[in-house]
Amino acid sequence: MSGLSETERAGCKNILKLMSKGDLLSLSDTVTNKMIVVENVTEAMEAILSFTLNAEELLRRKKVLRDLIFKYLATEGVAMPPNSEKHQLVKRTLELWSSGKANETRLGEEETRQRPPTETASDSTNMKAEVGFDPLVLGQQFCQWFFQLLNSQNLSLGQQPQDWGPQHFWPDVKLHLLSRAGSEQIEEFLGAELVSLRLLALTREERLLLSPNLEPHGLRALASPHGLVLVAVAGTIHRDEACLGVFEQIFGLIRSPLENNSWKIKFVNLKIRGQDALGGTEMAAPALSYNSTELQLLCS
Incomplete structure (x- = not known):
């Protein structure tokens, strides 16, 4: 061209x-x-x-x-x-x-x-x-930290639960949860306390294990000029020995100047599709279906 x-x-x-x-x-x-x-x-x-x-x-x-x-x-x-x-x-x-x-x-x-x-x-x-800031590196580090932390709350894994809680989120954080397993359900939560409790329920009550695909086709990251970093990741969901389906999750991250510039979660969009909603498609390493434009829109 x-x-x-x-x-x-x-x-x-x-x-x-x-x-x-x-x-x-x-x-x-x-x-x-x-x-x-x-x-x-x-x-x-x-x-x-x-x-x-x-x-x-x-x-x-x-x-x-x-x-x-x-x-x-x-x-x-x-x-x-x-x-x-x-x-x-x-x-x-x-x-x-x-x-x-x-x-x-x-x-x-x-x-x-x-x-x-x-x-x-x-x-x-x-x-x-x-110059030294690469959103993709941040995305990988963030996903490793986040999913390890969330999965440690699943007691059936026999791990010591790590320090999960509202402190990792902005006070006005939003969670949009769309699950398709048989029927379609949409849930929305606002505020650090509710969002952290709803995500915690996935691993603690529902005993799910979320396994992110951190390979290039499973992870994208994008930084806006205003300091918002979007991290989109795809992965599989397991309970005990069974693979139940796939998920796609987008995080919006913003630094908190009051807390040593650490990154905190501003919003979470989570799409979960159960095995039956997938129509028997390949489960090995799910890829993101979000395209660049959709991510750009979230940034604006």
Whole structure:
């Protein structure tokens, strides 16, 4: 789909590498018209390059700042007057690429050489927290913690129940629970106390064991610019030796500044489908049926 030559692609990639994570993700949304949800910087770059029709269009985009193009040309050994305007820099970059003289790998190597392993990105100290933040890693860690904690309340497993309770939720947390096992049931709960008790009942009273699928097709995570992180996970539900069905769960997480910035749960959407509602489909490792757009809508 991309209309970029190899040289243009390599050059554009080197310019994108100079961008902050926030700008990259935002540019990816603009270029792909939000049709593709990206999980990290690498995916954002790939999406931008794939959906860009020509190099000039990309260079002229607002997020591709004049300074980035200036810096890129400097690393290519092209000296431009410091007061050059953006359109002049764009023109010079396109000339460089069409002449085929761009050093396609130089920038990547330079960056690796100059940057000590612990640095995140050159000259962007204010971005450190941002650059190091990967919603998918948070999603995996959160799911491991959450399901271990919830499953430990199931007494038939013979584990020591861990510290479950309303303290892990925001006071106005919402739970939307949809279960299909024979008939369809929808339950809604509001408030940390009720939500934590209803989820607790799944494992303690109903003796269920929720086993999340943390492989790529079973887990997605997405961060909104306002600090809400969505974690969607699919998995299987068991009781004793039997597999009873599958579940899909979406968590909305927000940091609590009053509690060491720890993540707390703002909302939970849980869909449970019993074996009979599945019509005998494969149970091995359920995949998420939520698509990127549905997750985006929850973020907005």
